Amino acid sequence: MDIVKELLALYDLEYKAYSSKINPTVPQETIIGVRIPKLRRLAKTLLKAAKQADKSEITQVNAFFSELPHKYFEENLLHAILISEMQVFNELVEELERFLPYVEDWATCDTISPKIFAERRPEAELLAYKWIKDSHPYTIRFGICVFMSYFLGDWFKVKQADTIVAIRSDEYYVNMMIAWYFATALAFNYEDVLPYLKDQRLAVWTHNKTIQKAVESFRIKPEQKEYLKTLRIPVRRKAVSK
Structure with missing residues (x-):
């Protein structure tokens, strides 16, 4: 699957106009106009394929994680959704630390919501204290959001x-x-x-x-x-x- 090609095929001009309006800090030319439910369905497809893959091969999700910075706004949203579904805590933290410096808008920031944090609150608390002391505004925002x-x-x-x-x-x-x-x-x-x-x-x-x-x-x-x-x-x- 070509992820960017899939995203471009899901564009919605009406939603692009709406998304552009509520995300004024995002360069307008990078917004495709893909609704969140469609991004979540795409994420689900990618995660299912990753789960079925042989452990020795690099999955498309891992390859996508390494492609930073992304070109399109929706790539960042998809990245945030995929991270939120990660189940191995140390791997999640590693990907978060790599991704957060590239987060430059509120929507991507607020889409990151790791489910596993509810099970690992002591560790998540320490990380949140660290993040709110960062110099990057959206890392700070994410740390507050965790609290x-x-x-x-x-x-x-x-x-x-x-x-x-x-x-x-x-x-x-x-x-x-x-x-x-x-x-x-x-x-x-x-x-x-x-x-x-x-x-x-x-x-x-x-x-x-x-x-x-x-x-x-x-x-x-x-x-x-x-x-x-x-x-x-x-x-x-x-x-x-x-």
Whole structure:
């Protein structure tokens, strides 16, 4: 199978326009326009072939993993989906470490969701702490996403939130993920997370975005939303000189 040829055959012009709109940082000429369900079906086909292959041969999945950087946006999404399905933890981490420096958009970043992390939380936690200290914005975003996906509820630790709240970045997609993390954490660990907003420990934009996302969430109670609204920080607009 020629993976790029398969992707090009799955293009959808209407979806390409939509995908281009919601992924403004992705070079438009690299977007084919392939819907996620079709990418997942292609991934399933590749993984089935890899499973049936002789252990001594290089599978198409392994060959695809080595072809970095990819040309097309959908190649990166497919890469993210394939990584998420890996079952051998050490091999997963190796591929993640190789792929993350090439991730340059929120969609690819957020598509990486290794199922095995739910079974290997102690190791995943240590990796997440490392990733959020990286210099690459989407590696940082992915590290925060790991904490949000696997370490809320019974797995929440104040140390995790303390580390995330200390992040200061000029990157929009890093700050948006910080806000998303705290808004989601409010739904699962409201009493633990509320002090971060009451004490205004987040940057102003991220603080207010956290409240906005929490108020929009169906998982936050109405009375909690009303209180959160009172914690918004007024932002003064700069006077425009005439």
